[in-house]
Amino acid sequence: MLELRNVDKVYGSRGxxxxxxxxxxxxxxxxxxxxxxLGSSGCGKTSTLRMIAGFEEVTSGSIALGRRQIHRLPPAQRKVAMAFEGYSLYPPLTVRENIAFALKAQQLPRSEVTRRVDAIARLVEIDDILDSYPRAISGGQQQRVSLARALVRDADLYLLDEPMGQLEPQLRAVLRGRIKGLLAERGMTAIFVTHDQAEASALADRIAVMEDGILQQFASEKDLKNHPANLFVASFIGEPPMNLLQAEVARNDGGFGLSVGPDLVFQIRGDTLDKAAQKELEGSARLTVGIRPQKVAVGSGDVRLRVVSNQWLGDQSHIAGECAGKLLIAVTPQRIAARPDDVVPFAMESRHLHIFAGDGTCIHHAEAA
Structure with missing residues (x-):
């Protein structure tokens, strides 16, 4: 078990x-x-990884691994293996020697070192360059060497910083499956940094979404999409991201009317809301509603959408359009025959709405699909 408690990192610089x-x-x-x-550049994810590894000091707070307080230990005593985004390979050593470096330090038998190195090299498809030097191989190959050097070790925790960012898409997809299988088969605990949602979804059991140094939500991909904690998570998770619209709140018999514009009004029954959500709606004049693009039904409905763009991606249409002065994105598996400036019918059901309070907190989630 890895435990981070109230961890802060502050970088100081003269002047x-x-x-x-x-x-x-x-x-x-x-x-x-x-x-x-997972998060945008500068959100704190790499700083977090480096504090766990011991390459950055913790300004305040504590880090424990397997009930050992490790935040004051030097990196070599933490039993943590790390693959660096910058590779950090040893130039005088061959690829094989780079991967075997930590194993030799453990004084393992030569046959065991060879077996392990050969196995991990095959897994990340670098077995044909084991006798090459780092300067003679590509950036993508160097990245796989760094990854292999971390995964070959016996460690309590594996830290991977953008582990496949330099790889071509096809190889990246193959290695995601292989690495996920290796980690799961051996019961390895791992944390990896990425800005790629597809990579996070493919590899991780849970995803920690960060922004401005703050953990916004820590949950499975399904929960992040279906139960976003706040506006940031709602707008960050998903491709395309959630449609977010400002709405005026009006109380009516049995519930509330949420008006985005004269032609777009959602009716929410009071009995579908918990007490906290009802109280928030009763005290708000305006708030934000959200709906996933996949829940915007194009081709039928009482509301009209003026098409701005229509992209067919081979298996789905992405349609951007204006309604009530707002831009909406719709995703549908059907090919829609609509050109820019065409007006098409569409519908959005109230049961698919997420509702966000003035401070950005989600106070009501859409019904489960």
């Missing part, structure tokens, strides 16, 4: 204001779980 990179981070990662740190 410049301090940068608060990570703020009061609390996180528990059970043994055998694979976790993704």
């Amino acid at each position: 410049k204001p301090p940068v608060h990179a990570v703020r009061a981070l609390d996180m528990d990662v059970p043994s055998g779980e694979i976790v993704a740190l």
Whole structure:
């Protein structure tokens, strides 16, 4: 079990204001779980990884691994293996020697070292360059060497910083499956940093969404999509992201009317809301409603959408259009015959709405699909 308690990281620089990179981070990662740190550039995910590894000091808070407090230990004593985004390979050593370096330090038999190196090299498809030097191989190959060097070790925790960012899409897809299988088969605990939602979804059991140094939500991909904690998660998770619209609130018999515009009004029954959500709606004049693009039905309905763009992606249409002065995105598996400036019917059901309070907190989730 990895436990982070109230972890802060502040970078100081002479003549410049301090940068608060990570703020009061609390996180528990059970043994055998694979976790993704997901967020935009500069959100604090790499700083978090480096504090766990010991390459950055913790400004405040604590980090424990397997009941050992490790945040004051040097990296070599933490039993943590890390694959760096910048590779950090040893130039004088061959690929084989780079991967075997930590194993030789453990004084394992030569046959065991060879077996392990050969196995992990085959898994990440670098077995044909084992006798090459880092300067003679490509950036994508160097990245796989760094990944192999981490995964070949015996460690309590594996940290992977953008582990496949330099790989071509086809190879990346293959290696995701292989690495996921390796981690799961051996019950390895792993945390990896990525900005790629597809990679996070493919590899991780849970995803920690970060922004501005703050953990926004820590949950499975399904929960992040169906139960976003706030506006940031709702707008960040999903491709395309959730449609978010400002709505005026009006009380009516049995519930509330949420008006995005004269032609787009949602009716919410009071008995579908919990007490906290009802109280928030009763005290609000305006708030934000959200609906996933996949829940915007194009081709039927009483509301009209003026098409701005219509893209067929081979298996689905992405349609952007204007309604009530707002831009909406719809995704449908059907090919829609509509050109820019065409007006098409569409519908959005109230049961598919997420409702967000003034502070951005989600107070009501859409019905489960």
